[in-house]
Amino acid sequence: VVRGSWAAHAVDDDVRFRGSSGGVLTALAEWCLANGVAHAVIGAGPDVSDPRRTVPVTITSRPDALAAAGSRYAPVAVGSHSEAVDPSTAVVAKPCEVAALRSLAALTEAEPPLLLSFFCAGTPSQQTTDLLAERLGGSGRRVRELWYRGRGWPGSFTVRTDDGARSMSYEDSWGGHLGRTVQWRCRVCVDGVGEFADLVAGDLWHVDDKGFPLFLGADGTSALVARTERGLDVVRRATRDGALSLTEVSADDIMAVQPLQRTRRTTLLGRLVGTMAGGRRVPVYRGFGLGRLALRDLRATVGAARYTRSRLRADGEDPGTRSGRTAEPA
Numbered sequence: 529v530v531r532g533s534w535a536a537h538a539v540d541d542d543v544r545f546r547g548s549s550g551g552v553l554t555a556l557a558e559w560c561l562a563n564g565v566a567h568a569v570i571g572a573g574p575d576v577s578d579p580r581r582t583v584p585v586t587i588t589s590r591p592d593a594l595a596a597a598g599s600r601y602a603p604v605a606v607g608s609h610s611e612a613v614d615p616s617t618a619v620v621a622k623p624c625e626v627a628a629l630r631s632l633a634a635l636t637e638a639e640p641p642l643l644l645s646f647f648c649a650g651t652p653s654q655q656t657t658d659l660l661a662e663r664l665g666g667s668g669r670r671v672r673e674l675w676y677r678g679r680g681w682p683g684s685f686t687v688r689t690d691d692g693a694r695s696m697s698y699e700d701s702w703g704g705h706l707g708r709t710v711q712w713r714c715r716v717c718v719d720g721v722g723e724f725a726d727l728v729a730g731d732l733w734h735v736d737d738k739g740f741p742l743f744l745g746a747d748g749t750s751a752l753v754a755r756t757e758r759g760l761d762v763v764r765r766a767t768r769d770g771a772l773s774l775t776e777v778s779a780d781d782i783m784a785v786q787p788l789q790r791t792r793r794t795t796l797l798g799r800l801v802g803t804m805a806g807g808r809r810v811p812v813y814r815g816f817g818l819g820r821l822a823l824r825d826l827r828a829t830v831g832a833a834r835y836t837r838s839r840l841r842a843d844g845e846d847p848g849t850r851s852g853r854t855a856e857p858a
């Protein structure tokens with residue numbers, strides 16, 4: 529469901545700079561706190577005692593919001609936070625966690641928190657972060673700060689130790705390392721676009737003539753989609769109050785610059801069939817029209833099934849634990 533879709537960025541320059549793309553989720557967190565929409569925002573951020581780790585965080589102030597800004601490409605269970613089911617909070621979480629929180633609220637007949645999410649290409653393994661931290665920070669050096677991107681668009685994977693900061697480009701960190709260790713569950717994920725969120729943000733990349741993202745280092749711009757009336761109301765009020773700057777774009781325009789999100793659902797049936805043929809269990813999805821989508825590109829679907837089955841057979845282990853190719857950058 530799309531109730532509104534925009535190119536968006538935080539009006540506050542610091543928030544826009546710190547954010548992964550346009551700083552929209554950070555601006556919304558701050559606005560929710562300032563306007564009594566939420567007494568706290570639950571999100572993810574670096575563990576203060578070991579910034580290589582990502583942990584659920586409670587955001588109750590602007591400094592908290594800025595400290596949590598930027599995507600963390602590592603495992604974290606925001607939904608495990610005790611306040612993630614509290615209707616007086618807002619929650620920023622992966623689409624799968626948001627779907628779970630909404631289902632839980634329906635099951636218990638409770639009002640869900642305001643649910644904010646982001647487009648998601650998958651969660652890489654923690655080991656990859658540790659490896660990159662060691663490579664950039666040096667073996668045995670205490671990591672003082674680690675961020676994956678943001679502070680520019682897309683920004684760089686950066687590790688700061690007492691000896692200074694060293695970075696790796698987003699193309700290298702995601703394309704060469706993180707994106708290759710995305711969990712197997714993410715490869716059979718049906719919803720990377722936050723269908724169950726009130727609001728979902730992603731990168732509104734500039735793209736080449738084939739639709740592939742160009743990383744130009746421009747000021748960040750997010751794609752923002754309202755999926756519920758509640759989300760739409762929050763966007764309207766936050767914009768009226770000067771927190772967000774919006775330009776309307778169509779949902780098709782957004783999907784045109786998200787090649788991975790565009791093709792992953794079309795070929796998902798193939799990956800599910802290939803997974804079953806490889807002797808594994810798969811999640812059950814209803815109501816996503818996977819059969820109809822698969823028919824649109826039967827060749828790609830059959831290719832995905834064959835590739836998945838052969839990979840599973842070759843592995844004989846959880847393929848999510850070994851390196852593999854992720855089609856496009858996040």
Ligand SMILES: Cc1cc2nc3c(=O)[nH]c(=O)nc-3n(C[C@H](O)[C@H](O)[C@H](O)COP(=O)(O)OP(=O)(O)OC[C@H]3O[C@@H](n4cnc5c(N)ncnc54)[C@H](O)[C@@H]3O)c2cc1C
Pocket residue numbers: 546547548549550551552553554555557570571572573596597598599600601602604606620621622646647648649650651652678720729730731732748750751786788789857858
């Ligand atoms: C694992 C992952 C995969 C992604 N894949 C894609 C993709 O395929 N396509 C795409 O367009 N965008 C993807 N993104 C989203 C993108 O990186 C930005 O989050 C999005 O553009 C919103 O940017 P922003 O500047 O508005 O958010 P910001 O203002 O930077 O706010 C980010 C918010 O997200 C929260 N957060 C960060 N990491 C996590 C996490 N792992 N789990 C839960 N909450 C978190 C923070 O607490 C913060 O509140 C992905 C993000 C992640 C974390």
Ligand code: SF4
Pocket residue numbers: 622623624625648649650651713714715717718719720
């Ligand atoms: S790709 Fe899907 S399953 Fe994986 S973390 Fe993202 S939303 Fe969850």
